[in-house]
Amino acid sequence: MTPRFPAHPFRRVLLPALLLTACGGAPESEVAPAEELVGTRESAMCSGLSVTSLTLDGISTYEGELAGAGTYAVSTFANAVSLEFYVDGQTPSTTERLGSSGTWSYSRTGVACGPRNFEVRAYPMVVASDGTKTICRESYKSVTRIVTEPCPPTASISCTKLSTGVLRCTGSATGGSGSYMPQWQGYWDSYFYQEEYLFPWQQGSWISSSSxxxxxxxxxxxxxxxxxxxxxxxxxxxxxxxxxxxxxxxxH
Structure with a gap:
């Protein structure tokens, strides 16, 4: 039977071994670099494996926390999945799930308001009986979604103490959505009477005056x-x- 050799890059490694064998040197299996063999074994193990299904069933942000969940399924001979989660393309967080199918979930705090680009990538995995893991990165499936949490408005204030004995303050706001409802709260502290008082918030106009x-x-x-x-x-x-x-x- 005519022997079949791997593709050209591996053939170049074996040619010197064939010459050595012809001259009585070491067998070809002893001169092939170990890393090449490992890579070949991993490629062979991952051959034909894929993520057959990846879903994103829900994703949302609330008060800076982004959370989502979904399902996955991998092809025959894969028995696990490796998942990567990206927010705006930043360095991902990863997790693994055992089983040819199942569910996944993700959460992250400190996410800025506004539109965020979320992506989940799934890679098929093979987990051997001794616990050795092989992640097949040549084949993956991904799902992306834009998720938005509205940003709150930003308030500012400007005040002037008039010569007529009136303190007049004007409020303003930017950002947020739609119209604004201004709210004011007064604080009074008497050094003479040794009393202080924080008034309750009250809705009003954009201008508030105090004596x-x-x-x-x-x-x-x-x-x-x-x-x-x-x-x-x-x-x-x-x-x-x-x-x-x-x-x-x-x-008084």
Missing amino acids: CSPTTSTTFYDVVQMHFKVTDSNGLTSNTVSSPAYKCYPV
Whole structure:
């Protein structure tokens, strides 16, 4: 029977061995590099193996946590799967599942709001009885999905203490979705009366005014401060911003 040799790259390794054998040298099996044989065995083990099914049944983000799940199935002679998860193409996290079919799940915290590109890749695996694992990276299946968590609005505040004895603050917001609902909260601290009070949040207009008569006293005064935030049409609340703490003549 005429022997059949592997493809050309491996044939070049065996030719010197054939010459040595003809001259009484070592058999060809003793001169082939071990790494070539390992690679050949892995390629042979992975031949014809594939991921036959990969699904992404659900994926979402909430308050910075992205979570998803799905199913997989591999072809005959594969008995496990290796999974890689990418968010916006960043360095993936990996996991493995035993069995020719089954389910997978994934979660990650600290995901920024806005549109994120999620990808799951599945590679067929062979797990031997001694626990040795072979991942067949030549054949894989992937599923991608764009998942979005709305970003909350961003609030800002600007205040002026008028000579008429009025503290006037104007709020503004950007980002978010739809219209905004402005909300104000006042803070009052009397150094003279040794009392302080944080008023409840109240919905209002974009401008809020408070009494603040000028004073130059270093011991006889009140401290007045305004806090501001907005809620958008999605129900997302912005950051809370605060005015400077203004010294005002005490309220009697």
